Every structure is written in C-alpha cells, then in structure tokens.
Amino acid sequence: MLSCFDIRKESNLEEVRQALAAYMTHMQELDLVVGADPIGIRQSDTILDTDEERSQAYLLLMHFRDRAQSDDAVRHIESFQEPAASIHRELYSKLESLVFICWEDS
Numbered sequence: 507m508l509s510c511f512d513i514r515k516e517s518n519l520e521e522v523r524q525a526l527a528a529y530m531t532h533m534q535e536l537d538l539v540v541g542a543d544p545i546g547i548r549q550s551d552t553i554l555d556t557d558e559e560r561s562q563a564y565l566l567l568m569h570f571r572d573r574a575q576s577d578d579a580v581r582h583i584e585s586f587q588e589p590a591a592s593i594h595r596e597l598y599s600k601l602e603s604l605v606f607i608c609w610e611d612s
Contacts, residue, residue, distance in 0.1 A: 510562040517600035
C-alpha cells in the first residue's frame with residue numbers, strides 16, 4: 507500500500523518515524539502487516555516527478571503478505587479496540603492530506 511501524506515505543522519518527521527515504528531511493531535506482533543519501507547521524501551523539483559494530482563511531500567510503502575492480511579489489518583483498525591486505537595491515532599494525528607493507494611504484486 508502506498509500512502510502519500512504531509513506532516514502537520516505541529517509535528518515533525520522524527521515524531522512521525524517514532525509513531526510509525528510503534529504502529530508497525532503492534533501490527534507485526536498481530537501478524538497484520540509484513541513491514542514498511544522507510545518514509546520517503548518527495549523530490550518534486552525533477553522532471554521525473556510528473557504527478558500533478560498530488561502535492562504531498564512524503565510517502566510510505568507498507569507491505570502485506572496478501573489481500574487477506576490487508577483486509578484483516580483494516581478490520582483491526584476499524585474495530586477501535588485498544589491499544590490499536592491509541593497507537594493508530596498517535597500516528598494519524600501527526601499527518602494530513604493522506605492518500606492511500608493499494609497495489610497487488612503480479
């Protein structure tokens with residue numbers, strides 16, 4: 507899953523990284539995600555960036571084993587049960603302008 511986002515003014519990249527690490531640890535302990543790549547910072551000042559629809563400055567690639575695992579992860583987050591709700595809220599509260607795009611390996 508590709509997530510494009512901006513960081514809220516009251517937060518910073520290091521706080522997002524820490525919140526993401528806690529979130530990923532929780533989800534991996536429950537076998538609800540395989541992992542995630544490091545947060546990427548957009549380089550929009552190059553001819554290689556042709557996306558005119560989105561202006562977000564950051565991206566994250568999250569990896570799931572299969573569709574079943576990603577669907578289970580969504581159900582878990584939408585259950586709003588603790589500690590998942592607090593951990594997800596802590597990360598989500600630092601971000602804005604989120605766009606999620608899901609891909610399946612061929």
